[in-house]
Amino acid sequence: MSGAAPKYIGFEAYTERIPSGIPKAVQQATGRFAGGRALRVSELPQWEQLRQIASDIRMHTIRNMDVYLSRLEESVRAAGGHVHWAGTAEDARQIVLKIAREHNVKLAVKAKSMATEEIDLNHALETAGVETLETDLGEYIIQLDGTGPSHIIVPAVHKTKEEIAALFHEKLGIDAPPDPNELTRIARETLRQKFLDADMGISGANFLVAETGTLVMVSNEGNGRMVTTLPDLHVAVAGIDKVVPDWESLTVFLKLLARSATGQKLSTYTQFITGPRQTENEFGPKEFHLVLLDNGRSEILKDPIGRQVFKCIRCGACANTCPVYQNVGGFAYGWFISGPIGAIFAPQMLGTPTARELPFASTLCGACAEVCPVKIPIPEILRHLRRRVAQGDETINTTMPFYIRAAAKIGATVLSREWMYGSGTTILHFFMRFFTHHNQISNAPYPFSRWTKVRPLPAFASGFRKWFRKQKDFFKETVE
Amino acid sequence: MTQAQLFITCLGDQFFTPTLKNMARILEKLGVELFLPHEQTCCGQPLYNNGFVDQSREVARNFLHAFGQRDDPIIGPSGSCVGMIKYHYPKLFPEGTVEHEVASSIAGRIFEFTDYLVNVLKVTDVGAVYPHKVTYHASCHYLREMGLKGEAKALLDSVKDLEFIPLHDEETCCGFGGAFSVTYPGVSRSMLEQKVKNIVASDADTVVMCEPGCLMNIAGGLKNAGSKVKAMHIIDILASQGDEK
Numbered sequence: 001m002s003g004a005a006p007k008y009i010g011f012e013a014y015t016e017r018i019p020s021g022i023p024k025a026v027q028q029a030t031g032r033f034a035g036g037r038a039l040r041v042s043e044l045p046q047w048e049q050l051r052q053i054a055s056d057i058r059m060h061t062i063r064n065m066d067v068y069l070s071r072l073e074e075s076v077r078a079a080g081g082h083v084h085w086a087g088t089a090e091d092a093r094q095i096v097l098k099i100a101r102e103h104n105v106k107l108a109v110k111a112k113s114m115a116t117e118e119i120d121l122n123h124a125l126e127t128a129g130v131e132t133l134e135t136d137l138g139e140y141i142i143q144l145d146g147t148g149p150s151h152i153i154v155p156a157v158h159k160t161k162e163e164i165a166a167l168f169h170e171k172l173g174i175d176a177p178p179d180p181n182e183l184t185r186i187a188r189e190t191l192r193q194k195f196l197d198a199d200m201g202i203s204g205a206n207f208l209v210a211e212t213g214t215l216v217m218v219s220n221e222g223n224g225r226m227v228t229t230l231p232d233l234h235v236a237v238a239g240i241d242k243v244v245p246d247w248e249s250l251t252v253f254l255k256l257l258a259r260s261a262t263g264q265k266l267s268t269y270t271q272f273i274t275g276p277r278q279t280e281n282e283f284g285p286k287e288f289h290l291v292l293l294d295n296g297r298s299e300i301l302k303d304p305i306g307r308q309v310f311k312c313i314r315c316g317a318c319a320n321t322c323p324v325y326q327n328v329g330g331f332a333y334g335w336f337i338s339g340p341i342g343a344i345f346a347p348q349m350l351g352t353p354t355a356r357e358l359p360f361a362s363t364l365c366g367a368c369a370e371v372c373p374v375k376i377p378i379p380e381i382l383r384h385l386r387r388r389v390a391q392g393d394e395t396i397n398t399t400m401p402f403y404i405r406a407a408a409k410i411g412a413t414v415l416s417r418e419w420m421y422g423s424g425t426t427i428l429h430f431f432m433r434f435f436t437h438h439n440q441i442s443n444a445p446y447p448f449s450r451w452t453k454v455r456p457l458p459a460f461a462s463g464f465r466k467w468f469r470k471q472k473d474f475f476k477e478t479v480e
Numbered sequence: 481m482t483q484a485q486l487f488i489t490c491l492g493d494q495f496f497t498p499t500l501k502n503m504a505r506i507l508e509k510l511g512v513e514l515f516l517p518h519e520q521t522c523c524g525q526p527l528y529n530n531g532f533v534d535q536s537r538e539v540a541r542n543f544l545h546a547f548g549q550r551d552d553p554i555i556g557p558s559g560s561c562v563g564m565i566k567y568h569y570p571k572l573f574p575e576g577t578v579e580h581e582v583a584s585s586i587a588g589r590i591f592e593f594t595d596y597l598v599n600v601l602k603v604t605d606v607g608a609v610y611p612h613k614v615t616y617h618a619s620c621h622y623l624r625e626m627g628l629k630g631e632a633k634a635l636l637d638s639v640k641d642l643e644f645i646p647l648h649d650e651e652t653c654c655g656f657g658g659a660f661s662v663t664y665p666g667v668s669r670s671m672l673e674q675k676v677k678n679i680v681a682s683d684a685d686t687v688v689m690c691e692p693g694c695l696m697n698i699a700g701g702l703k704n705a706g707s708k709v710k711a712m713h714i715i716d717i718l719a720s721q722g723d724e725k
Binding site for chain 2 (some may be wrong): 012023327386412414433458464
């Protein structure tokens with residue numbers, strides 16, 4: 001989904017409309033990545049130590065974000081770059097549009113960037129008359145398709161090669177076989193001239209090194225290099241959470257990122273961009289602009305539990321291992337960041353009135369936290385956000401429907417008093433007997449129907465306490 | 481004589497009478513004198529995990545009251561419920577309060593059943609006989625929150641005539657997830673169907689697990705699929721003496 005802020009994310013409704021091919025396409029890719037990751041992890045005996053160090057660096061940076069951001073700003077300026085602070089998505093769009101206008105930009109080429117998805121930049125540029133072209137293959141595909149990314153690192157993961165061939169035929173008028181190499185060749189040929197014609201290159205950033213003002217980009221296709229070197233103007237948009245203190249800490253993240261993401265030791269390209277070109281003889285743009293995007297991040301940074309989401313290095317390992325994501329794909333999460341990380345990102349960035357269903361889109365199985373290279377305690381943050389939705393917290397009132405809150409209240413009252421629980425049990429069992437056939441309940445009334453529409457419920461049976469009481473010689477029931 | 485308190489869990493109490501009896505019998509056989517606190521109901525996890533933290537605190541208070549009368553170990557047939565009490569109860573009450581003290585004391589002496597057998601009593605062979613092909617589903621909280629990786633398998637390994645078959649994607653969630661199963665039944669169904677597919681493909685005739693929640697889910701999924709594979713709590717395998725005639 002594109003970053004255009006959604007009004008309400010109806011996870012359950014979205015999951016009911018998932019095209020049948022999506023889970024299979026998603027599982028093929030995520031399975032391959034997860035397998036590759038596991039192999040890489042097994043090769044590095046110090047993996048757990050690296051994760052801990054990465055987690056510590058990230059938390060240190062989050063706690064001292066102001067210090068590192070001013071250091072970054074100084075370093076970027078010292079290297080000859082321009083730094084822009086964008087408080088909101090609208091600010092960021094206006095900054096980029098202003099730069100484009102000042103340089104009379106007609107065509108912009110883009111490297112894959114989640115920050116520009118977040119601010120829905122393509123749409124703003126197109127509206128302002130700037131042709132904007134995605135050059136990452138996956139992004140190119142979803143741009144043709146008019147949708148958004150369904151995975152952090154593999155935006156078109158939901159598409160099979162057959163679907164991509166059909167899309168190329170429809171949009172480009174090219175008869176393409178469903179062969180990845182051939183499809184890539186077609187995209188490359190279509191894009192090559194655009195790189196040369198473009199007036200502006202737009203990228204995101206994987207990391208921003210405060211020490212030297214260096215923008216780090218990790219990619220596999222080489223398009224990122226062309227976007228950031230061929231046009232005379234390079235504009236990078238990045239969330240403030242992308243800052244890392246220094247090169248020493250960067251090496252830790254680079255060791256973890258590709259291994260966790262695609263199962264590579266290192267991605268094909270790792271670019272280090274420090275300002276614009278310094279002399280006429282160098283490659284690279286004449287001007288370099290860095291747009292630092294807040295868009296609600298400063299508020300989240302005040303929450304000691306919620307802010308841990310900013311440890312994220314966008315590897316997608318959580319999605320690759322998440323059984324929910326694998327069955328619903330990225331679009332069900334209704335926003336450009338999907339999967340477990342999306343479920344803790346969106347409710348904080350968009351607010352719980354919009355994204356209140358997402359923290360519940362998890363079984364709390366914990367597989368995500370187990371693979372996260374920076375040890376984000378995703379289940380803990382999910383619970384934290386569930387609390388925000390259910391009963392409200394310091395930041396916002398409850399957004400849970402009234403009948404669920406009432407049910408929770410009644411539940412707590414009954415479950416905290418054995419005499420009520422005991423009599424409730426007797427009544428429930430009596431009543432449910434009418435729905436029990438062959439020792440199971442296949443068609444229970446609401447709310448049990450939410451269970452039985454998927455699988456039968458075993459027959460209720462509660463003879464244990466009575467039985468225990470009878471075994472007097474060995475067992476003792478303790479009544480206070 | 482070792483003494484312990486039995487925590488039967490609300491799901492156990494509502495659905496799994498024979499399993500609870502077997503749990504009591506096994507512990508009795510191993511020389512553990514059991515006490516059943518009458519006041520116990522539910523650990524409050526369904527409320528806690530769904531954000532109703534204040535309400536779960538009320539339920540937790542009842543648990544502390546029920547089990548705080550004695551100071552011997554507490555044993556329950558669910559890694560998930562035990563994990564709730566062990567890792568989350570102390571967070572529910574402010575440090576320095578009596579309730580926090582009781583919660584912390586209980587957290588230090590509550591055990592999941594297989595954990596208690598293998599790591600406290602140091603027993604893996606309970607004299608069970610189960611002449612079947614058995615595969616194993618690793619329940620999420622049992623595995624990841626409680627960190628119980630080898631306990632169930634060590635116990636199964638000592639069951640006479642049992643043939644163990646590894647399960648593909650053993651550690652992948654079955655789609656239960658407590659309230660998740662009724663909040664997003666459609667997604668839960670997809671996850672369950674995959675688990676069932678893997679179980680059926682394993683060619684085992686029994687799938688075993690250490691969690692009443694997963695057991696209800698997987699047993700139901702197998703029935704829906706028309707499969708003959710039996711879903712069982714590990715306790716019932718450990719109490720088995722071979723096929724009853």
